[in-house]
Amino acid sequence: MKNLERRSIIEEYVRSYPDYESDRRLKYSISEKLKVPPSKVQSVVSFFDQGNRENKVCSGLPCYLKGNGKGGSSSSQASCLGYCDKAPVTEKDHRFFSIAGGETLPLEESNKDYVANNRQGIDSYIATGGYGTLIKWTDGMDLISTLEKTGLRGMGGAGFPVAMKWKSFRSSIARDGVLLVNAHEGEPGTFKDRIILELTPHSVLDGALLAALSNRIRKVVIGIKSEYEGATFSVKKALDEFTQKFSPSIGSGRFPEIEIMSVPGSYVTGEETALMEAIQGNRGEPRLRPPFPTEAGLYGTPTLVHNAETLAAISEIALGGDFTKSYCLTGDVKRPGMYRTKMGITARDLVESSGGTETGDLKAFMPGGLSGGILPLSKIDTPLDYDSMRKIGAGLGTGSVIALSRDRCIVDIMTEVEDFFRLESCGKCFPCRYGTEGLSGLLHRLKNGQANAADVEGGKEVAQTMIDGSICALGQAAGKVFLDAIKHFGNEFTDHTEKKCEANVCNFGRRAN
Ligand SMILES: Cc1cc2nc3c(=O)[nH]c(=O)nc-3n(C[C@H](O)[C@H](O)[C@H](O)COP(=O)(O)O)c2cc1C
Numbered sequence: 001m002k003n004l005e006r007r008s009i010i011e012e013y014v015r016s017y018p019d020y021e022s023d024r025r026l027k028y029s030i031s032e033k034l035k036v037p038p039s040k041v042q043s044v045v046s047f048f049d050q051g052n053r054e055n056k057v058c059s060g061l062p063c064y065l066k067g068n069g070k071g072g073s074s075s076s077q078a079s080c081l082g083y084c085d086k087a088p089v090t091e092k093d094h095r096f097f098s099i100a101g102g103e104t105l106p107l108e109e110s111n112k113d114y115v116a117n118n119r120q121g122i123d124s125y126i127a128t129g130g131y132g133t134l135i136k137w138t139d140g141m142d143l144i145s146t147l148e149k150t151g152l153r154g155m156g157g158a159g160f161p162v163a164m165k166w167k168s169f170r171s172s173i174a175r176d177g178v179l180l181v182n183a184h185e186g187e188p189g190t191f192k193d194r195i196i197l198e199l200t201p202h203s204v205l206d207g208a209l210l211a212a213l214s215n216r217i218r219k220v221v222i223g224i225k226s227e228y229e230g231a232t233f234s235v236k237k238a239l240d241e242f243t244q245k246f247s248p249s250i251g252s253g254r255f256p257e258i259e260i261m262s263v264p265g266s267y268v269t270g271e272e273t274a275l276m277e278a279i280q281g282n283r284g285e286p287r288l289r290p291p292f293p294t295e296a297g298l299y300g301t302p303t304l305v306h307n308a309e310t311l312a313a314i315s316e317i318a319l320g321g322d323f324t325k326s327y328c329l330t331g332d333v334k335r336p337g338m339y340r341t342k343m344g345i346t347a348r349d350l351v352e353s354s355g356g357t358e359t360g361d362l363k364a365f366m367p368g369g370l371s372g373g374i375l376p377l378s379k380i381d382t383p384l385d386y387d388s389m390r391k392i393g394a395g396l397g398t399g400s401v402i403a404l405s406r407d408r409c410i411v412d413i414m415t416e417v418e419d420f421f422r423l424e425s426c427g428k429c430f431p432c433r434y435g436t437e438g439l440s441g442l443l444h445r446l447k448n449g450q451a452n453a454a455d456v457e458g459g460k461e462v463a464q465t466m467i468d469g470s471i472c473a474l475g476q477a478a479g480k481v482f483l484d485a486i487k488h489f490g491n492e493f494t495d496h497t498e499k500k501c502e503a504n505v506c507n508f509g510r511r512a513n
């Protein structure tokens with residue numbers, strides 16, 4: 001049965017793809033040129049192929065909430081284009097557009113000129129004390145105890161204590177390791193790294209150099225998501241400015257060599273080991289652990305991985321101050337955006353300080369993008385920090401709050417969430433591969449009035465298996481957010497098994513889609 005399915009997929013592909021022959025020839029010529037088997041070329045290309053690159057509709061949750069559909073035949077669906085505060089967003093010929101008041105308007109901030117005119121240059125950065133610690137750096141200096149005191153945790157989603165990671169890296173090897181800067185942001189609701197890299201690139205560069213010097217690292221690789229052209233431009237410019245100012249010490253003597261790479265792929269490629277695979281020219285799939293990246297990371301070398309925002313925080317701390325957190329706010333609020341404040345603001349204060357909600361009371365919020373779970377309004381006064389979130393069974397993730405108003409249907413929202421995870425699952429492990437498929441299918445059936453209470457119970461078992469057995473946090477988060485939704489909004493799931501939708505969003509009696 002499986003072989004038959006596979007054969008029919010290939011037949012269908014060849015039959016319906018008009019350019020199949022030229023595509024095949026191209027892959028053969030790449031295979032000849034790079035001396036790798038054609039099957040390897042096919043495998044890598046198919047992983048990163050994102051359909052129609054000229055015309056994309058963003059289907060991330062913030063864009064869905066503002067009216068974006070799944071894309072028609074002339075456009076393809078993008079999981080997240082990284083402009084969630086300007087939702088709903090589309091992309092055409094590498095240009096981004098936002099739809100406002102029925103009009104499709106070019107997004108000014110996606111323009112390289114905008115970035116060039118608004119980014120902080122090196123002189124302005126130095127005038128605020130930037131690179132101060134780096135300039136004074138002498139052998140024997142080390143930031144680890146300062147970082148331990150501040151309790152800084154990684155801001156890429158996992159929230160791992162920075163000092164602890166440095167210790168683990170040092171216990172593997174103190175020399176010849178690599179620092180990998182993770183700027184592959186791809187989770188719906190999260191766009192902080194893009195803004196930080198575009199507008200304040202020196203803060204990330206400063207932090208990266210400080211982390212490298214503290215850990216005696218001689219090579220830094222900055223992996224930026226390929227769609228982030230403005231961010232890549234800004235970081236390259238920052239490196240040029242730095243090299244001119246402090247030349248010739250970059251790459252020789254005091255400072256490590258720095259390489260900036262534009263890396264394709266979407267959400268899952270932001271997982272640190274998947275990012276390493278993508279950089280090495282393979283499919284962007286997470287690796288099994290152990291070994292951990294600090295033992296064997298990029299090209300098998302001990303690798304310290306940090307999120308771009310974590311490094312910006314390190315540069316702030318090095319100046320003797322505390323660090324700020326960049327929270328993203330989207331969904332049913334008046335002024336979506338990135339808000340820099342002290343760690344631990346509540347979602348209520350975040351929403352209120354940004355102008356309040358769009359349509360009265362909220363029903364729920366997601367504190368950390370799609371992977372931090374979903375919470376009811378009763379938890380809105382919980383500080384948005386790692387420990388407080390963990391105590392209530394949620395995750396801060398990247399600190400990207402998605403606000404959901406009273407008139408939203410949680411089953412509908414969860415359908416979008418699980419569709420995202422299904423689309424993004426790399427398929428390497430079965431709990432995630434089948435689980436995301438199963439939960440997405442179940443939610444579509446619930447929306448269409450075709451699932452009963454036993455199906456929902458079955459979904460809970462699937463979700464638990466995903467949490468227990470998935471290789472990476474994508475599959476685990478996809479299972480957990482489903483269980484969270486049932487825990488806090490179980491009544492809505494029960495309603496749907498009885499073909500009722502309080503929000504009047506679901507259209508019962510349709511065929512499952
Ligand atoms: C599916 C998935 C996607 C991720 N995407 C990102 C990302 O885009 N950027 C990022 O820095 N970390 C991302 N992470 C977390 C990284 O694996 C890693 O924990 C992080 O880069 C470490 O840096 P930090 O300690 O400074 O947070 C992702 C994790 C998973 C499971």
Ligand code: SF4
Nearest residue numbers: 427428429432472475
């Ligand atoms: S959990 Fe999902 S995304 Fe992660 S390795 Fe398994 S299949 Fe891939």
